Amino acid sequence: MTTATLTLEQASQLAENIRHEISKALIGQKQVVRETLIALLAGGHVLIEGVPGLGKTLLVRALARTISGQFARIQFTPDLMPADISGHVLFDMQHQSFNVRKGPVFTNLLLADEINRAPAKTQSALLEVMQEQQVTIEGKALPVPLPFMTLATQNPLEQEGTYPLPEAQLDRFLLKVFIDYPALEEEAEMVMVVTDKQIGDRFNLNNLQAIATPEQVMAMQTVAADIAVDVAVLDYAVRITRATRHWQGLRFGAGPRGSIALIRAARANALLAGRDFVHPDDIKQVCLPVLRHRVSLAPEMELEGYNADHLLTAVLDKTEAPRS
Amino acid sequence: MKLDDLTANIRLRSPWEAVDLGFALVQHHTRWIFPAWILLLGSFALIAWVVTPDAYKGYIPIALSWFKPLYDRVLLHILSHRMFNQHLSTAAVFSALPNLIRHTGLVSALTWRRFSLSRGFNLSIWQLEQLRGKTRAERQALLHLQGHSQAVWLTIACLHLEYVVIASLYVLIIILDPTDGSWDYMLSAFTETLDTETQYWGNLLYLLLYTLTILVIEPLYVAASFSLYLNRRTQLEAWDIELAFRHLGKRLGQLARQPLTLLLASLLLVGLPTLMPVTSWANTTVSEYLASERLPPAEAATQISTVMQREELAGIRTQMQWIARNPEQEKSEDPAALAKSLQLLFANITKLLLWVAVIVLLVMALVYRQRILALLKPTKPKLPTSLPPDILFGMDIRPESLPDDIAAASKRLWETGQHRDALSLLYRGALMRLTRHDHLGVKESHTEGDILNLAQSHLSNARLIWLRAATHAWQEIAYAHRTPNTAALELLWQGWSDFKEHG
Numbered sequence: 108m109t110t111a112t113l114t115l116e117q118a119s120q121l122a123e124n125i126r127h128e129i130s131k132a133l134i135g136q137k138q139v140v141r142e143t144l145i146a147l148l149a150g151g152h153v154l155i156e157g158v159p160g161l162g163k164t165l166l167v168r169a170l171a172r173t174i175s176g177q178f179a180r181i182q183f184t185p186d187l188m189p190a191d192i193s194g195h196v197l198f199d200m201q202h203q204s205f206n207v208r209k210g211p212v213f214t215n216l217l218l219a220d221e222i223n224r225a226p227a228k229t230q231s232a233l234l235e236v237m238q239e240q241q242v243t244i245e246g247k248a249l250p251v252p253l254p255f256m257t258l259a260t261q262n263p264l265e266q267e268g269t270y271p272l273p274e275a276q277l278d279r280f281l282l283k284v285f286i287d288y289p290a291l292e293e294e295a296e297m298v299m300v301v302t303d304k305q306i307g308d309r310f311n312l313n314n315l316q317a318i319a320t321p322e323q324v325m326a327m328q329t330v331a332a333d334i335a336v337d338v339a340v341l342d343y344a345v346r347i348t349r350a351t352r353h354w355q356g357l358r359f360g361a362g363p364r365g366s367i368a369l370i371r372a373a374r375a376n377a378l379l380a381g382r383d384f385v386h387p388d389d390i391k392q393v394c395l396p397v398l399r400h401r402v403s404l405a406p407e408m409e410l411e412g413y414n415a416d417h418l419l420t421a422v423l424d425k426t427e428a429p430r431s
Numbered sequence: 432m433k434l435d436d437l438t439a440n441i442r443l444r445s446p447w448e449a450v451d452l453g454f455a456l457v458q459h460h461t462r463w464i465f466p467a468w469i470l471l472l473g474s475f476a477l478i479a480w481v482v483t484p485d486a487y488k489g490y491i492p493i494a495l496s497w498f499k500p501l502y503d504r505v506l507l508h509i510l511s512h513r514m515f516n517q518h519l520s521t522a523a524v525f526s527a528l529p530n531l532i533r534h535t536g537l538v539s540a541l542t543w544r545r546f547s548l549s550r551g552f553n554l555s556i557w558q559l560e561q562l563r564g565k566t567r568a569e570r571q572a573l574l575h576l577q578g579h580s581q582a583v584w585l586t587i588a589c590l591h592l593e594y595v596v597i598a599s600l601y602v603l604i605i606i607l608d609p610t611d612g613s614w615d616y617m618l619s620a621f622t623e624t625l626d627t628e629t630q631y632w633g634n635l636l637y638l639l640l641y642t643l644t645i646l647v648i649e650p651l652y653v654a655a656s657f658s659l660y661l662n663r664r665t666q667l668e669a670w671d672i673e674l675a676f677r678h679l680g681k682r683l684g685q686l687a688r689q690p691l692t693l694l695l696a697s698l699l700l701v702g703l704p705t706l707m708p709v710t711s712w713a714n715t716t717v718s719e720y721l722a723s724e725r726l727p728p729a730e731a732a733t734q735i736s737t738v739m740q741r742e743e744l745a746g747i748r749t750q751m752q753w754i755a756r757n758p759e760q761e762k763s764e765d766p767a768a769l770a771k772s773l774q775l776l777f778a779n780i781t782k783l784l785l786w787v788a789v790i791v792l793l794v795m796a797l798v799y800r801q802r803i804l805a806l807l808k809p810t811k812p813k814l815p816t817s818l819p820p821d822i823l824f825g826m827d828i829r830p831e832s833l834p835d836d837i838a839a840a841s842k843r844l845w846e847t848g849q850h851r852d853a854l855s856l857l858y859r860g861a862l863m864r865l866t867r868h869d870h871l872g873v874k875e876s877h878t879e880g881d882i883l884n885l886a887q888s889h890l891s892n893a894r895l896i897w898l899r900a901a902t903h904a905w906q907e908i909a910y911a912h913r914t915p916n917t918a919a920l921e922l923l924w925q926g927w928s929d930f931k932e933h934g
Contacts, residue, residue, distance in 0.1 A: 335910075335911055335912075337909065337910040337911075337912070339909070339910070340910055383911065384906075384907075384910050384911035384913075385910065386878070386879065386880075386906050386909075386910045387878040387879065387880075387910075388878045388879065388880030388881070391878055391880070391881070423876060424874070424876050425876060426876055427875045427876060428875065428876055428877060428878045428879075428881075429878075
């Protein structure tokens with residue numbers, strides 16, 4: 108595998124192209140696409156939450172198509188077993204040997220659809236691969252192809268027969284993205300595109316072109332990792348994360364992984380803007396998706412109808428901007 | 432004052448029980464209270480009646496009622512002496528009168544303190560304790576801590592009792608008057624103007640009845656108030672305990688003088704149960720009083736019927752009475768006239784009530800004038816809630832901390848190689864203009880991007896372009912540690928005056 112090198116401008120342009128290509132399939136939802144790209148550039152994973160029928164799966168399929176890498180999808184069901192995800196060892200009668208049968212995680216883009224429908228036991232099969240980018244089968248560590256990104260979706264409406272993600276699992280996701288109903292014009296355009304000369308209601312992804320190769324994506328990730336972060340900005344990110352730990356109304360705040368994720372996401376955000384340095388606005392822009400699944404609301408705040416975004420906005424509003 | 436002489440049984444009572452004791456006091460000491468009291472009130476009423484011109488005689492009862500604090504003092508004088516078992520002759524009471532008028536705060540009691548609802552309770556402090564000024568106020572506050580509300584309610588109750596008594600007396604006259612003259616007078620007093628003769632007698636009747644009312648109620652009121660006062664002092668100074676100890680001390684002192692008696696008594700107490708004879712209940716017959724005279728029922732019945740046969744008891748009496756021949760005719764006239772007079776009665780009562788309401792409102796307005804005047808004052812406009820911050824991003828952005836010509840100062844710094852300081856100064860200047868002159872609500876948590884967003888709706892296009900360029904240059908040097916080129920800076924320095932002046 109040869110690693111391509113890209114300049115900042117090229118990387119930024121490539122990211123812009125990917126975004127443009129995805130927007131052909133997923134009309135509207137600019138923020139969601141942007142945040143998914145941030146996760147891709149930062150080498151992180153995304154948890155997408157939204158009611159059914161908003162194009163969560165479509166987004167991931169479109170992303171997989173624009174990157175000419177491998178794509179796998181796991182539909183999480185209550186009877187799914189960890190081995191169904193990671194893979195297992197089979198005894199080959201013919202050759203009298205054990206063969207490793209790799210699971211669907213051995214791919215570039217993994218779509219874990221409706222992740223909260225499987226029990227925690229199955230969900231935790233993803234822990235290792237998300238953190239270490241390797242799967243251990245029968246004591247043997249097998250690396251997954253790079254770049255590797257997990258995109259999990261979940262539905263906030265149905266609670267019956269679902270298993271909320273454990274905190275350790277949630278923490279592995281770089282961003283938690285909310286996908287909301289599209290605006291009127293966007294929806295009208297979407298309906299037109301979908302129904303125009305189409306049989307059934309499936310999106311036709313054939314007209315999407317592969318823009319980047321997996322190598323180029325890795326090169327973009329390298330560029331993103333190179334983006335300069337001033338000490339003051341770093342300090343700002345850490346202060347925000349620390350503020351969540353003693354905030355009134357939060358049961359617990361984000362750990363150091365939250366600060367790390369903030370800086371990683373801010374770097375990717377700066378890359379999307381074509382900048383070679385991170386400034387405090389980058390931190391602010393990525394703060395909500397980065398931290399919203401890493402904090403837990405106190406029960407009384409939940410009863411009063413607050414959500415994590417309300418409190419994080421308050422934290423941002425009270426945290427002093429960097430003193431440079 | 433010697434507690435031993437107290438004629439009443441002193442113990443801790445509830446306030447209303449104390450009021451009851453006061454009423455009992457009046458009953459018990461009637462013959463010492465009333466001679467002097469009747470003489471005083473009667474002479475007062477008589478003098479008032481004689482002195483007042485005919486046209487104003489209707490107001491005498493009001494005057495009589497106004498001077499109640501004066502009578503209260505006399506009544507309390509008598510009552511307090513009786514309480515300690517001292518008998519005062521009527522002459523002695525009247526000779527004490529000048530002293531009572533002079534030394535019991537009568538002037539204030541008849542003017543502004545006349546409206547006090549606990550005047551009966553407070554009177555003892557003025558008259559018996561002879562306290563004045565601050566000491567009196569403190570004493571009064573202490574006594575008022577408990578029992579004050581009962582004292583107030585007592586005053587209100589007695590006032591209403593007066594209405595009840597006077598109304599009852601009027602009704603009594605109307606009931607007992609066979610001529611209906613008094614009823615006609617009552618109706619006409621409310622509906623039409625009376626001739627002077629009737630008015631004169633009406634006023635006299637009113638004065639008599641009212642004097643009678645005061646005569647009955649006022650001693651009760653004063654005695655009840657006095658008793659409330661005594662009860663409060665008993666509570667504060669533990670008179671009951673002191674008295675109990677004194678009795679105990681006295682009794683034991685006597686016993687100590689007779690050791691033999693004591694010995695005998697104790698012996699008796701120990702030996703008594705064994706020496707007592709056993710009572711045999713079976714031998715006792717209970718005989719009813721008058722049992723010897725009781726007749727058997729049949730005999731009694733015959734005796735009763737014999738008695739009933741007598742002329743005095745069995746007689747039938749015929750009584751003659753005049754009855755109108757055609758009552759219907761009279762009735763036909765009645766309803767209209769009655770309705771009219773009722774209407775007038777109602778109208779006059781309403782008028783009277785309205786006047787009372789007006790007076791009460793005026794008094795209230797006078798009492799609460801400060802609150803009412805405060806409502807009329809225009810409310811002050813609120814101060815601006817947030818003052819512009821002095822320090823932002825750790826930079827002092829107060830106008831006095833910045834040089835007069837910011838662009839020139841920045842340029843000088845740039846030329847000496849202090850690039851960061853030069854841009855910092857320029858950005859500080861921009862922030863100062865935005866917060867002080869454009870009144871942008873910039874907060875500590877706002878980043879450079881937030882400030883740009885805020886400024887977007889406030890600034891003209893040209894100024895916005897300058898601010899964007901300045902922010903960009905500042906971000907470059909602050910976060911990327913990259914020095915912008917001098918040409919870009921030149922543009923910023925040139926644009927500064929425009930940015931400043933159009934703000």
